[in-house]
Amino acid sequence: FMDTTASLDLGGYHVFSTGNQDTPNGLSQAPASAVNLAHPAIKANAELQTGGAALDKRFLAKITDRPDTFSLSGLSSALSWIRYPSPNSSVPILRNEELILLWAEARLGQGNTAEAAQFINFVRRVSGGLTPIANLASQTTDSIRTVLLKERLYSLLYEGGHHWIDMRRYGRLNQLPIDRTGDVIFSTLPVNSFEVEARK
Incomplete structure (x- = not known):
């Protein structure tokens, strides 16, 4: 949809x-x-x-x-x-806004930076009220992905832990903030022991 x-x-x-x-x-x-x-x-x-x-x-x-x-x-x-x-x-569970950003991500993965930039800027403008990023399509794939991940962060805030998943998908967990010495950014989520036992 x-x-x-x-x-x-x-x-x-x-x-x-x-x-x-x-x-x-x-x-x-x-x-x-x-x-x-x-x-x-x-x-x-x-x-x-x-x-x-x-x-x-x-x-x-x-x-x-x-x-x-x-x-x-x-x-x-x-x-x-x-x-x-x-x-x-x-x-x-899933909104039109996320689908548009997923489409942008897919196009970026295919090397279609023009279409990726078009949809990223669409969400920035319509959902965020932000100014579109000029010449976004001419940036490197990694730079465009950084912009995309930020747009996903703000578009999907408090809707399901998307940002942690996104950063893990792209090997960027080390870019998440650590506020206390000794804190750890986990790369996996624990599975409830009852669920583990039920599948033995």
């Missing part, structure tokens, strides 16, 4: 509800008291919209400033998620 003329939010969703015997969205938190916070680098690296008055629309739609900084175990953030404003908020 990839369609640049349709809503970027078109797609499949996990549906949540506070109704009888339904499951509420556990990712929904009050911004002022939330304990699941956004990393400060997401705000620091967000670009300004065309005109330079406000940050990337994707950032503003998903993250807000807290009234204070929350700190725990040596980590601090003053940014709360607003991606899911209520326990009834749906969580995307």
